[in-house]
Amino acid sequence: MSEQTKAPGGADTNLSRLRPPYASVLDLIGQTPIVELTKFDTGKCRLFIKLESQNPGGSIKDRIALSM
Secondary structure, eight states, X not given: OOSEEXXXXXXXXXXXXXXXXXXXXXXXXXXXXEEXXXXXXXXXXXXXXXXXXXXXXTTSOHHHHHHO
């Protein structure tokens, strides 16, 4: 099997760079991806966004639910 594959958008993806699979969806809690936006004029500031849609429970407060 090749280490290279095509992503849905047609981009090449190097599978060896991907993170190993998580053992449980609970392992994803607290791991919300953060992306820097670089196409906006923010002056001297850097602008980052959290991809809440990538949380296992959507925008639900996962860490609070896990601690309960």
